[in-house]
Structures are given as C-alpha cells and as structure tokens.
Amino acid sequence: MSASTPTSPARPQGAAQPTALYGGQGTRRVTVRDIAAAKARHEKWPMLTAYDALSARVFDEAGIPVLLVGDSAAMVVYGYDSTIPVTVDDLVPLAAAVVRGAKRALVVADLPFGSYQSGVAEALASAARFMKEANVQAIKVEGGRRVLPQVEAMVAAGIPVMGHLGLTPQSVNAFGGYRVQGRGEDGEQLMADAKALEAAGAFSVVLECVPDELARRVTAALSIPTIGIGAGEGTDAQVLVWQDMAGLTPHTAKFVKKYADLYSVLGDAAREYAEEVVAGAFPTAEYSYK
Numbered sequence: 001m002s003a004s005t006p007t008s009p010a011r012p013q014g015a016a017q018p019t020a021l022y023g024g025q026g027t028r029r030v031t032v033r034d035i036a037a038a039k040a041r042h043e044k045w046p047m048l049t050a051y052d053a054l055s056a057r058v059f060d061e062a063g064i065p066v067l068l069v070g071d072s073a074a075m076v077v078y079g080y081d082s083t084i085p086v087t088v089d090d091l092v093p094l095a096a097a098v099v100r101g102a103k104r105a106l107v108v109a110d111l112p113f114g115s116y117q118s119g120v121a122e123a124l125a126s127a128a129r130f131m132k133e134a135n136v137q138a139i140k141v142e143g144g145r146r147v148l149p150q151v152e153a154m155v156a157a158g159i160p161v162m163g164h165l166g167l168t169p170q171s172v173n174a175f176g177g178y179r180v181q182g183r184g185e186d187g188e189q190l191m192a193d194a195k196a197l198e199a200a201g202a203f204s205v206v207l208e209c210v211p212d213e214l215a216r217r218v219t220a221a222l223s224i225p226t227i228g229i230g231a232g233e234g235t236d237a238q239v240l241v242w243q244d245m246a247g248l249t250p251h252t253a254k255f256v257k258k259y260a261d262l263y264s265v266l267g268d269a270a271r272e273y274a275e276e277v278v279a280g281a282f283p284t285a286e287y288s289y290k
C-alpha cells in the first residue's frame with residue numbers, strides 16, 4: 001500500500017500502520033505544517049474526538065494523526081443534551097489527559113460556548129488556558145465572519161486555529177435543531193465564511209452537515225484542508241465522534257458509520273461479570289492472592 005511512498009521508512013514489526021501524514025516522521029508529534037503539506041500532496045486523513053488518556057493512546061497508536069477534544073464532551077462525557085452547558089473548566093482536564101495519552105497526534109481543543117463570542121480578549125484568555133494548562137497544539141472555534149477578529153487575534157498570538165462551519169452545534173437554538181446547513185443560497189455565505197477563515201490564518205476548517213457538492217467546492221476553493229463530518233467524500237479529511245464510530249452511542253445521525261458495536265460488547269461484558277459475581281463464580285483462585 002505505502003511501499004511506493006518514498007517518504008515512508010520501514011516501521012518496527014507490530015507497529016500501527018501509519019496514515020500517510022505520519023510517513024517519515026519518526027515518533028515526533030504531528031504539526032500544523034504537516035497538515036498543510038498533506039493537502040499539497042492530496043492525502044486524505046482521519047480525525048477522531050478523544051476525551052481521556054486511554055482512548056487517546058489507542059487512537060494515537062492506531063495512526064490517527066489529529067485528535068479533537070470536542071465540546072461534544074458535553075453530550076458523550078457529561079450527559080447534557082446539547083454542547084451549550086460545557087465550560088472551559090470542564091474541558092481543560094480532559095484535554096490535558098488526551099495530550100498525556102497521545103504521543104504523536106496533534107491535539108486540538110474546542111473553545112466551548114460562551115468562552116470566545118464576546119470578543120478578542122475572552123477568546124485569547126480561553127485559548128491560553130487550553131495551551132498552558134492542557135498543552136494542546138491548536139484551538140477550534142465555531143463560526144465564520146462573525147468570529148474573524150477572534151481568529152485573527154489568536155493566529156497573531158501564535159495559536160493555530162481550526163474553523164468550523166455548517167452545522168455549528170453551539171448555535172442549535174438558532175437553527176431550531178440539528179439540521180443540514182448550506183443548502184441553496186446559504187451555500188454562498190458558507191463559501192465566503194470559509195474563504196474569510198483562510199484569509200484570517202486558520203490552518204483548517206471543519207464542514208459539518210453540508211451538501212457534499214458544497215463541501216467539494218469549498219475544498220477546491222481553499223488551500224487549507226477541509227475536515228468533513230456529514231459533508232460527503234470530497235473533503236481533505238474526515239472527523240467523527242469516537243463513541244459514534246465505535247457503536248457506543250445508541251442513536252446517531254445518518255452520517256455516522258459504526259465500525260464496531262461497543263454498546264453490545266461492553267454491555268455483554270458487564271452482564272457476564274454481574275452474573276459471575278452473583279453466582280460466586282468470580283473471583284476464582286486465579287484472581288486471588290495467597
């Protein structure tokens with residue numbers, strides 16, 4: 001598969017199959033410059049969310065080059081029914097755990113609702129907390145031209161910024177639900193937002209729940225990578241919430257492909273453990289000390 005890729009050195013037996021982004025990079029962490037170079041080489045790459053050290057380690061060793069500490073933690077970690085309630089205080093410890101667990105992946109953290117919208121100073125202060133307390137390498141904010149001053153200020157401060165357009169879940173109350181965005185005339189607004197983010201210095205942009213044809217046009221129009229979720233096959237990269245793709249989340253959107261059935265696997269393990277404890281079948285001598 002990658003045998004013909006000149007930049008990929010031989011890897012130790014048993015090592016995870018690297019994505020193209022990891023080619024030739026030894027064990028150092030992926031950087032935003034690597035991400036930019038991948039677009040120039042027309043390489044597609046995967047991003048997953050992560051919220052704890054152990055899952056971050058699993059994904060890192062599986063060759064996922066970029067991990068996102070998403071504000072979706074509000075829903076999949078904290079049990080809220082939207083991303084609105086989660087705070088910087090909630091997310092910073094999760095982000096710190098992900099950075100400790102992942103040795104090679106670039107770690108990006110979402111700025112949560114209410115931690116950047118009011119202005120440049122608020123955005124810089126929130127981003128600085130993720131950089132100083134969690135040691136993340138990049139920050140993501142939702143929105144286009146309405147958050148441009150914040151994006152420009154963060155970039156000027158040396159903070160790599162990932163944009164996020166389309167279905168921006170922090171605006172769920174304005175959208176009136178989790179609906180596909182950018183159809184018809186709205187597509188041109190989204191295109192203008194994407195170009196503005198690139199001009200402001202964003203290093204990449206997430207396109208969530210938009211028509212595949214729009215995502216393809218935006219991807220062609222930008223020199224920075226697009227990362228799709230429910231945006232079809234035409235983006236440079238893809239992202240999914242890990243509990244969705246692993247089949248742990250009971251109800252998911254149409255764009256989710258389940259690559260495992262963790263809901264059943266984990267439930268079966270818990271049921272079997274419970275049965276054995278009740279029956280006195282666990283622990284046996286094998287699991288006991290003399």
Ligand SMILES: Nc1nc(=O)c2c([nH]1)NC[C@@H]1CN(c3ccc(C(=O)N[C@@H](CCC(=O)O)C(=O)O)cc3)CN21
Nearest residue numbers: 072075076083169178179180209241244249253254255
């Ligand atoms: N676990 C999880 N996965 C996610 O992908 C995710 C979160 N949480 N939380 C934050 C947002 C919310 N997201 C969502 C939630 C629901 C739909 C959804 O049900 N969409 C409809 C589309 C309806 C239409 O056609 O307009 C669908 O049927 O897929 C989409 C994105 C994506 N994000």
Ligand SMILES: CC(C)C(=O)C(=O)O
Nearest residue numbers: 049070071072206239
């Ligand atoms: C799904 C991705 C793009 C996200 O913003 C999140 O997980 O919070």
Ligand SMILES: [Mg+2]
Nearest residue numbers: 070071072110
């Ligand atoms: Mg998010």
